[in-house]
Amino acid sequence: MVTLSEVAKRARVTAATVSNVLRNREKVRPETAERVLRAIADLGYRPNLNARALAEGRSSTLALMLSNISNPFYPEFVLAAERAARKAGHFLMVCNTDDDAEVGRAYLNQIAGTFADGVLVMNTDIAFNEFCISTIQSAPILLTMWEHPETPPPLPCIAVDFARAGALAATHLLELGHRDIGMLVGDGCGGLQDARSNGFRAVMREAGIETDAAAMLQVRDSIDAGYIACMQLMANRPRLSAIFATNDLLAIGAAQALITLRRAVPDDVSVIGITDIQLAHQVHPALTTVAIQTAAVAELSVDRLIRLIQAPTQQPSMVVGPAPELVVRASTGPRRAGSR
C-alpha cells in the first residue's frame, strides 16, 4: 500500500504539505498542489481517513440522529450528508431514534463526546434543555431542518424557510386558476408541519380564499395515510380541483387515491407536494412539488457542524439554508372550466 510519505517524496514536499492538499487548505501554492495531486494519481495513493484522524488525535466521526429512517426523505439526507462528511475527512454514523424521545436520549448519551465529535439532529421531540446539557458535557449538537426560522431554538441550527415553500405552492395553484383547494397537513416526526400550511394559507388569504376545516386534514406523513386522507377529503368535498400536501409522501398517496376514484390527475384534480424526494419524479404522473434542496441543506449542515467542532464560540446560532424552489411536473395543470 502506498503511503503518504511516498507521495511526499515523489512530489518533493513534506508530508504536512500532502496533508494540506488533501484537506483543501488554501496555504498550498497552486503549482505545489498540482504536483502533489499528480503524485497521488501516479502512485494510486488512497488517503486512510482513519489513520489521518488518529494522527490528529480525534475520532473524526460525526453522528446524525434522525427519527424515522423508513421515511424516504431521511435516507436522501443521509446520502448527501455522508458524502459531504467524507469529503471533509469525517465519518458519519446514523442513529434512527424510531420516533421515540427516550431512545433519542439514550443514543445521545451513548454517542455525544464518546465516539462522535459532533451530532447533527433532525426532527426530534427531545427537549432542548437535554440537548443543552449534552452540549456542555461533551460534543456540540447542531439541529437541522429547523422549520421555523422566525423563532430560533436555543441551540445552533440550520433552518429552512418552509413557510415560503407553502407560499410557492399556493401561488402556483392560484396562477393555474384553482380556488377550491384541499389541504393535507403532515403530522411528522418533528411535529405538525404548520409552517408549511401557514405559509400556504397566508397566500390564499391574500387572494381572498379561506381554507375551512372540512377541506383540511391533519395526517401522519406517509403514502398510506395520504391515500386514506385524500379519499376522505374527496368525500367531504367532491368539487375540489386541487390538493396541496405539506409533503411529497402525502401528495403521492393522494394521487394514488385519485386514480382509484377515477379522477384524472391533473385534468380533474391537480396535486402538489413539498420536498422533492426521489420518488416525486418517479411516480406517474410525476409530482409537482416545492424542492427544499435536501442535498444542499445536508451539505450545509455537515459543513456547519464541522466548524462548530473546530471553533464552537465563533458560529452564528442559526443559518438559513437555500430557498425552496417550485418544480413543475405533470401533476398540476389549469383548472378546467367544466370540472366538477
Added chain:
Amino acid sequence: MVTLSEVAKRARVTAATVSNVLRNREKVRPETAERVLRAIADLGYRPNLNARALAEGRSSTLALMLSNISNPFYPEFVLAAERAARKAGHFLMVCNTDDDAEVGRAYLNQIAGTFADGVLVMNTDIAFNEFCISTIQSAPILLTMWEHPETPPPLPCIAVDFARAGALAATHLLELGHRDIGMLVGDGCGGLQDARSNGFRAVMREAGIETDAAAMLQVRDSIDAGYIACMQLMANRPRLSAIFATNDLLAIGAAQALITLRRAVPDDVSVIGITDIQLAHQVHPALTTVAIQTAAVAELSVDRLIRLIQAPTQQPSMVVGPAPELVVRASTGPRRAGSR
C-alpha cells in the same frame, strides 16, 4: 428518575434479578419475573441502556454497514434491525458505504472493535480476506442477505434463498398462463442478482420455456432504470404478456413504463417483483411480489451477531433465513387469450 434498585426493592428481589428479567434470561422463575415486570410498570422505570452497558464493561453498540441507503430496501432493514438491537439492549449505528469498497474498508477500520462490538455487513464488494483480518483483529463480522446459500462465504453469514424467490415468481406466472415473459435482472450493490434469475429460469426451463437474450435485460436496481429498461424490453418484444423483475424497484419502474405505453397492468401485461418493500403495496396497481421477509431476516441477523459477540466459537457458519413467500396483489393476472 426511578432506578433499578428501587424496582428491585419494590419487587423484593436483587438488582441482578431485575437485570435478568430485562434481558429475558431464562433463569428467573415466572412468578418472580411477573412481580418484577409489575414493579417496573408501577414505578414507570425505564432501563438506561447506556448505563447498563457501561456497568457490564462493554460498549453495547452494533454497527450495520450497507452500500446504498437511498435504495428503500435498506432503510426498512435498518428499522427492523435497530428495533431488534434495542430490544436486546444494544445500540445500532448505520454506516452507508455509498457503493464504494474503499469507503467500506475505511469504515470497517474505524468501527470494528473501537466503538462497535460487532458489525453486520450487507451487500458489499469488500474482499473477504479483508473482513477476515478485521475479524481476527477486533470485532466479529456477520454478513447478511447472502444470496447464495449453496456456496457459504468464508465468514459467518445469514443467507436468504433468493433462487427460491425467483422460482416462486416463475411458478406464479406459469399458473396464470404466461409464456412470453420478459426479465429485468438487477445489477445491485451486491452484484448481479443472478440467484434470483437462475431460480426463475430453472422453473421456466422445466416448463419447456427458454428465456432468450433479447427478452432479458441487466439493469442497475432503481425505479428509473426499471422504467427505461421496460421501455426497451417492450420495444424488443411487444408480445410479452408478463415481466419478472429481480427486485421491486425495477418492477415498479416497469409498471410505470407500461402505463406510459398505455399497456394496462395486469390486463395487457402482468408485473412481478421480489422483496416486498413498503412501496410495493403503495403503488397503483399494488405490486405482486415475492416477500423475502426483510424484518425477520434483520431480527435474525441481529440475534446471531449478538450471539457471535458473546460466544464466537459456538456459532454455525451459515444460517438460512425464513423462506421467501409469494404475495399476490393487483399487478398480475391471467394471460388474456386476445393479448397481443
